[in-house]
Amino acid sequence: MRPELRRLMTADLRGDVGPIGAFAAIFLVAVLTAGWTIAVVISIGSANYAFGLSESRPRVMLPLSRHELGRALWWKAIGYPGIVFTLACLLVMLADGLLQLSHAHASGNMILFFWAAFGLQAAAISWLGRAGSSLAVLAAVFLLLIQVRFWSGTQEEIFAFDLRVLVVAGFSAAIYLYFQPAPLLRIAGNRDRKTKLFAFLDRGAAARPGVVGWAGLSRRLALRLLPTVVAVAAASVFFLRGNREPHVIGSMLLSAETVLLMLASPTTFFAECALALPLFSGVRALRSLPLSVEALAARLIAVSLAPTSAILLTVFVCYRLLAVPQANLIGAAFAPALLLMASAQALWVPALAPRKPASLALLIPLAMLTLPMLLLYLATRPWAARLSASSALDPLASPAAAVLALAVIVIAYRATCRALRERPGGQAYLRKAA
Amino acid sequence: MTVAAIELDHLHKRHGDFVLGPLTLDVPRGVVSALIGPNGAGKTTTLDLLMGMGQADGGQIRILGRDLADHEVEIKRRTAYVGPEVSYQAWGTVGRAIDFVSGFYPDWDAARCERLVQEFELKRGEKVSALSFGAKIKLALVMALAREAELMLLDEPTTGLDVGSRRELFAELLAFMKREDRTILISSHQLTDLERFADHYIIIDKGRLIAQGPMDALVDRYQQLDARLRREPPRLEGLRLLERQGDRARFLLDREVAGRLDLAAEGIEVIGEVPLTLEELYLALVQK
Amino acid sequence: MAETAPKLLLGLISPAAPGPLYQQIVEAVKREVASGRLDAGSPLPSFRSLAEGLQVSLITVKRAYDELEREGIIYCRQGLGTFIAENGGATARRAQRELARDALRHAIALGREAGLGKKELVQLLRQELEFD
Numbered sequence A: 001m002r003p004e005l006r007r008l009m010t011a012d013l014r015g016d017v018g019p020i021g022a023f024a025a026i027f028l029v030a031v032l033t034a035g036w037t038i039a040v041v042i043s044i045g046s047a048n049y050a051f052g053l054s055e056s057r058p059r060v061m062l063p064l065s066r067h068e069l070g071r072a073l074w075w076k077a078i079g080y081p082g083i084v085f086t087l088a089c090l091l092v093m094l095a096d097g098l099l100q101l102s103h104a105h106a107s108g109n110m111i112l113f114f115w116a117a118f119g120l121q122a123a124a125i126s127w128l129g130r131a132g133s134s135l136a137v138l139a140a141v142f143l144l145l146i147q148v149r150f151w152s153g154t155q156e157e158i159f160a161f162d163l164r165v166l167v168v169a170g171f172s173a174a175i176y177l178y179f180q181p182a183p184l185l186r187i188a189g190n191r192d193r194k195t196k197l198f199a200f201l202d203r204g205a206a207a208r209p210g211v212v213g214w215a216g217l218s219r220r221l222a223l224r225l226l227p228t229v230v231a232v233a234a235a236s237v238f239f240l241r242g243n244r245e246p247h248v249i250g251s252m253l254l255s256a257e258t259v260l261l262m263l264a265s266p267t268t269f270f271a272e273c274a275l276a277l278p279l280f281s282g283v284r285a286l287r288s289l290p291l292s293v294e295a296l297a298a299r300l301i302a303v304s305l306a307p308t309s310a311i312l313l314t315v316f317v318c319y320r321l322l323a324v325p326q327a328n329l330i331g332a333a334f335a336p337a338l339l340l341m342a343s344a345q346a347l348w349v350p351a352l353a354p355r356k357p358a359s360l361a362l363l364i365p366l367a368m369l370t371l372p373m374l375l376l377y378l379a380t381r382p383w384a385a386r387l388s389a390s391s392a393l394d395p396l397a398s399p400a401a402a403v404l405a406l407a408v409i410v411i412a413y414r415a416t417c418r419a420l421r422e423r424p425g426g427q428a429y430l431r432k433a434a
Numbered sequence B: 001m002t003v004a005a006i007e008l009d010h011l012h013k014r015h016g017d018f019v020l021g022p023l024t025l026d027v028p029r030g031v032v033s034a035l036i037g038p039n040g041a042g043k044t045t046t047l048d049l050l051m052g053m054g055q056a057d058g059g060q061i062r063i064l065g066r067d068l069a070d071h072e073v074e075i076k077r078r079t080a081y082v083g084p085e086v087s088y089q090a091w092g093t094v095g096r097a098i099d100f101v102s103g104f105y106p107d108w109d110a111a112r113c114e115r116l117v118q119e120f121e122l123k124r125g126e127k128v129s130a131l132s133f134g135a136k137i138k139l140a141l142v143m144a145l146a147r148e149a150e151l152m153l154l155d156e157p158t159t160g161l162d163v164g165s166r167r168e169l170f171a172e173l174l175a176f177m178k179r180e181d182r183t184i185l186i187s188s189h190q191l192t193d194l195e196r197f198a199d200h201y202i203i204i205d206k207g208r209l210i211a212q213g214p215m216d217a218l219v220d221r222y223q224q225l226d227a228r229l230r231r232e233p234p235r236l237e238g239l240r241l242l243e244r245q246g247d248r249a250r251f252l253l254d255r256e257v258a259g260r261l262d263l264a265a266e267g268i269e270v271i272g273e274v275p276l277t278l279e280e281l282y283l284a285l286v287q288k
Numbered sequence C: 001m002a003e004t005a006p007k008l009l010l011g012l013i014s015p016a017a018p019g020p021l022y023q024q025i026v027e028a029v030k031r032e033v034a035s036g037r038l039d040a041g042s043p044l045p046s047f048r049s050l051a052e053g054l055q056v057s058l059i060t061v062k063r064a065y066d067e068l069e070r071e072g073i074i075y076c077r078q079g080l081g082t083f084i085a086e087n088g089g090a091t092a093r094r095a096q097r098e099l100a101r102d103a104l105r106h107a108i109a110l111g112r113e114a115g116l117g118k119k120e121l122v123q124l125l126r127q128e129l130e131f132d
Helices: A003-033 A036-053 A056-060 A066-096 A101-128 A131-151 A161-179 A182-186 A199-206 A213-241 A248-254 A256-287 A293-322 A327-352 A363-390 A399-422 A427-433 B043-050 B072-078 B094-102 B110-119 B133-145 B163-176 B191-197 B217-221 B278-286 C021-034 C047-054 C058-070 C088-113 C118-131
Strands: B006-015 B018-027 B032-036 B058-063 B079-082 B151-155 B183-187 B200-205 B208-214 B222-229 B239-245 B248-254 B268-274 C074-077 C081-084
Touching (some): A003 A066, A066 A161, A066 A182, A101 A161, A101 A182, A213 A293, A213 B094, A256 A293, A293 A399, B006 B043, B018 B200, B032 B191, B043 B151, B043 B183, B079 B133, B094 B110, B163 B183, B163 B191, B163 C047, B222 B278, B239 B278, B248 B268, C021 C058, C047 C058, C058 C074
Parallel strands (some): B032 B200, B079 B151, B151 B183
Antiparallel strands (some): B006 B018, B222 B248, B239 B248
């Protein structure tokens, strides 16, 4: 390996070890508390972050061939995250006592899954040509996995045939890209190619002149929320129809509760990223409008609450409609967590509002907030189960949860007001204060 | 005597290591005022505080006769701001950004807006993230000019603009000033432009006010002198030594403070007067 | 560039030309009045219009107008505007003549410095006039 290439790769590693390390830590906790799927999503998120960081112009100026540059990108996007997460996986399996020969097959599949995920991610992004659109890729990959899981036949292995095909495909992509890394360079260079997924929405919303001010913006956001809600409803239906018996590691993936969380958290995550968060890069623009700080804070909080609330409401409605036998228990378990999860989304508004977020650096605080929600869910589970067993209480009307959720929102609102008033916003101020 | 457009009274703010103020100055009404200073002098901080972005640690801000703390929204309805990192990227296209903003101002003139969009060669369907730097400033300018604002604040609008766009900017600003009661406060590094277009100058450095006054009084107030020294020049109030080579020296004389000095008596033999531009005055005043 | 009613053709007012901008405006107006292109009683544009037309600051125009008013070339009527004074032309021509006299005085001083006597100076002047 040439010294220049090695220097670039070391620089990349040093630059990225922080974020990937953070994600790995979150991954560990997530696996131990909520399950592998959440952990998988977080790991895909970290690969996304790695891509988001790659600056093509300074790289292209280096005295390295395209092949070498691509190779360095491979390590940045697949290699380093893959290794880090493999080690994390092994740690978890060791702790869980799964590192035995009888589970070798399953464990091996699990590790392969990460490499496959990173490989699929890289292949998809280099095809789409822009790191920012990978949110759509993530959503697509994730929903695809859910579909595959539903349509799979047996319960004996955690990975059915279809899923195995996906894993093989992803892993092959990862290996192929190692030897032919040139396509990876297409990332971050093309500004013109954009995701086709949301393009049709832009056309529709733009056609209305005269819808000005907040009304126009709200309408557009609501329109973008629609496909997410539809996707969540469809996924909920599929999963609830195919509810099965838990089994070993499969229990972590397939128990109804985890399914719900799995649906709600990442999808909310995506919805927030795509809809609410871009607005925060424009906070300085909003501050120059004739809006009082209170009005602006209220609107920002409302925008942050909208996606989660819509998604969770959809899931809950589907549960009710399908009259799933465990509905009451699940409802009881989830209602407090649902409300709190929704309100928790407001908590990162004061932290982010006056800042200008780099598009994907948000993944870290958001992923970190998924954790409290999960922990909250686990904390309220026994209490809620006890409640529903003892009485025919309608869980969504649980007063304590409602009060707590409201309190969280009010706290977030006041903190946002203070943050907007005190901080002028903009990247320059982040650097000055540092 | 009309009330000043902006009155700052002992305004101060601490920002990490940087301390702004105490700043006491008036921005006069009906004229173009230039806020000049080196990087890190506090220009952006001051302009941000005027728009309510950030909380001052102390002092009073009055804009258009009203206290900023009590009447922020009302003041903003009459104030336009063109500044850095005011990004409309989240709104997608130019047209949507304009539509959004127009909903907040009842005095929005849609016809004027359309005319300006065409004049600045912007397109409603163009994505904000794809706009060049100059085009982004022009977009902010369209939003500022399409309404009946009384006060316009511009924070370094000329950075990154090419020569033609700079001229267009100043042409639009002078057209804005055609009405009697309009005021502009502009901070810029393009001192040659400001010398030509601004009526009033305010120089700040390290968070403090160094000098202010009408632009034409510059010539009257400050003089650059080429002199021969007979002995060591004493430290005198209003006389600043700019450069020295042996017994020849260049001084900056503030006639308001030191106009009556007998320089010959102090051992300074004036050879001639060197004409002074705004840029040279600025450099002389903020030099270490 | 939008110019309202009274149109003024002053030529280019530029920082590249000698003298401060307001002085250039003063000289340009005096030229127009002296040559008769601007009659007595003709209206001049408002401060702001002229500032926009010439792309200079208000204060520059104001100073130019103040100077012109002081020399008696123009006068200002509250509410009505600014106009060329009755004797504006004569005053301007007188001012131009003074300028010419100053220039000649300066030329004589230069000539003296160069060591030319009175006869030689007159000869030079005649030569130049013939070329005209």
